[in-house]
């Protein structure tokens with residue numbers, strides 16, 4: 365509080381959101397008070413400087429529609445995994461089911477062709493039993509191998525995603 | 539009422555009354571950019587911001603039944619984001635202790651869109667106390683209303699305004715009444 369003007373009133377005055385009578389009262393005070401005029405001009409300048417800095421920061425934070433669609437797809441798959449898992453706790457997915465899911469997950473990021481090829485390669489390299497369940501040493505190797513390939517081909521964040529989903533499929537966390 | 543409110547509020551209400559995949563997808567498209575910005579605004583690397591955004595949106599889906607008042611949705615969501623951010627910082631802290639600093643700092647340095655303006659803003663933010671920095675970020679980077687910030691931080695709205703005003707005064711006292719343009 366300074367000279368009968370509260371902090372809330374100062375902010376509202378600076379943002380031009382005060383009701384007319386209050387606004388006029390404060391304006392009249394400012395006209396006759398150099399201290400408050402000085403404070404006003406400092407706070408106004410700082411408000412603008414902060415807004416400019418914040419706007420620059422926001423400008424670097426755009427997501428394209430394509431990117432958003434990918435994240436939506438990824439989230440929906442995450443939800444389906446979770447829902448399924450809550451139905452059959454402690455039970456791992458079968459390998460065929462898990463592979464279908466991983467391919468669907470990867471397709472929006474790397475294209476279906478790359479997704480298929482990467483999954484197939486990881487199955488071969490890890491000696492994964494295609495009739496078995498998504499668990500155990502071979503599944504662990506498969507996930508590690510796929511994570512590595514995808515990180516190299518589609519970027520680290522997609523690779524990490526594969527790693528996370530691979531672990532969820534095995535542990536039933538969802 | 540801010541410009542985002544009309545359409546967004548509708549999507550929020552639709553999702554809360556029927557939290558299904560399609561209503562969630564619409565909500566996701568509308569709100570994920572704010573959540574992403576939330577993390578970038580805290581100098582988070584893009585790929586980490588993407589991961590944290592995804593975590594927050596999935597938490598919104600999972601926990602939506604706990605929230606009944608659509609009016610409180612945005613503060614509630616930002617509270618989830620703030621908790622995710624604090625948890626992430628704690629994890630980085632731990633990593634800094636156990637690994638070398640270069641590896642950990644990769645996760646916090648965002649690319650600078652305009653080095654000069656950004657560096658001033660950064661300098662100010664770094665100089666402020668964490669609570670003050672959080673307030674300025676919520677208000678100016680995340681574009682939240684005072685009452686929304688109050689709900690996120692669990693403070694009275696008047697206190698939020700009081701602190702925001704004094705944070706500006708503190709900046710002026712330290713860096714001068716005329717900040718660089």
Ligand SMILES: [Zn+2]
Pocket residue numbers: 366367393397399400401
């Ligand atoms: Zn005065």
